[in-house]
Amino acid sequence: MNSIKAVFWDFGGVITTSPFDSFNLYEEKHGLEKDFIRRVNSTNPDSNAWAKLERNQIDLSEFNDLFLNESTNLGYPIQGVDVIGLLQGQIRPEMVQALEAIKGNLIQACLTNNIVSPETQLSDQNVSIAGKNEEIMSLFDFVIASSEQNVRKP
Incomplete structure (x- = not known):
């Protein structure tokens, strides 16, 4: 087990x-x-x-x-x-493959520094949760965002 x-x-x-x-x-x-x-x-x-x-x-x-x-x-x-403006990161395909490989076998939670402004939402590395990123975020069972919890991510 x-x-x-x-x-x-x-x-x-x-x-x-x-x-x-x-x-x-x-x-x-x-x-x-x-x-x-x-x-x-x-x-x-x-x-x-x-x-x-x-x-x-x-x-x-x-x-x-x-x-x-x-x-x-x-x-x-x-x-x-x-x-x-420097926070933009590139998606690492091998990490997405790892997420996909364990989906359904283990609970997956995403911890993110999530910066919110009235005009836009900037999550970690200025990645908006749209398109491909929305697909990636759907692989998580939980998303815990610092700005929503009003705490810093450890």
Whole structure:
């Protein structure tokens, strides 16, 4: 008997490619130190702009201003909207195949940082749940989104 009953999947960076690659390309292009954006996001991790956006406590406009202030204080001014634009990830076909292979055998839950604004919904890596992504999301038994739960994804 299989003791494993469920699989919890992270969407961005697992089902899709990592945003960290995009962050590093942006940093290189703009002459910033490597992993600077990650450092901004990890400074005051429970109260910074990123944490507040994940918990749906601020909108994208507020995020833009707060992130700009935080990044400036750490040495390089970056607009928050520029960072949001870097979140787009590419679907990893091999991960979709893994989802499909275990569908029906185990409970599958997707944990996602889900950023909501009045104009648009940006889930992990700026992937809208439409078309192919809707098909992928249908493979999960549960989707747990940070903005809907008002918590950060662990």
